[in-house]
Amino acid sequence: MLKTIYAYGTRRTESSMVGLVDLRRHRKSPQFGQFGSLAVRYGKSSKGAPPKRRTVLLVPEMDWVVDVLGEWVHEVRPRLAPGRHPALWVTERAGRMSPRSINEAFTTARDAAGLDGALDLHCLRHSYITHLTEFGYPARFVQVLLSPQRCVHDVQHEAERGGDLCGGGGYLPPSITQVFGRFDAGATGADARLAA
Known part of the structure; x- marks a missing residue:
């Protein structure tokens, strides 16, 4: 999840709300398959406005995330038995990962790597x-x-x-x-x- 956030440059809440259907092919990048672009449907909004939508393209320099996402989508996620849950990132209880739990995952990884505690997601x-x-x-x-x-x-x-x-x-x-x-x-x- 953290690698995907970095590879597409998404925010915490945007990442939490990504669904399987948001991983899409892009006609100019067929080599990335279903991971050529990411539809962000719950982007940062203006004050009082609904969430903004945008599509983030996968740039060639970040193509390493294709294997990471492929493993998650086709091997790891099905083991969590999410059923028909639409979320890309699900918990072991088959619920959507919250922005808070994504933040906690980053903090755990940051501390394990010995990085500066001032860094955030x-x-x-x-x-x-x-x-x-x-x-x-x-x-x-x-x-x-x-x-x-x-x-x-x-x-x-x-x-x-x-x-x-x-x-x-x-x-x-x-x-x-x-x-x-x-x-x-x-x-x-x-x-x-x-x-x-």
């Missing part, structure tokens, strides 16, 4: 976005892929750690994020990093 999404940028995907592609709207959801402001994204990168200047929906071309350089 959303860091997987931040890493996904950073890696897409490092793989050379245009910033506009990353923005559209991850945002249900035509703007970046949130941008982190932290001290610059390095001159490029591989070294930690810099962040968008506050002036860009103070205007809703603005995506400045200056945000695509080595001095910027997107975080949704």
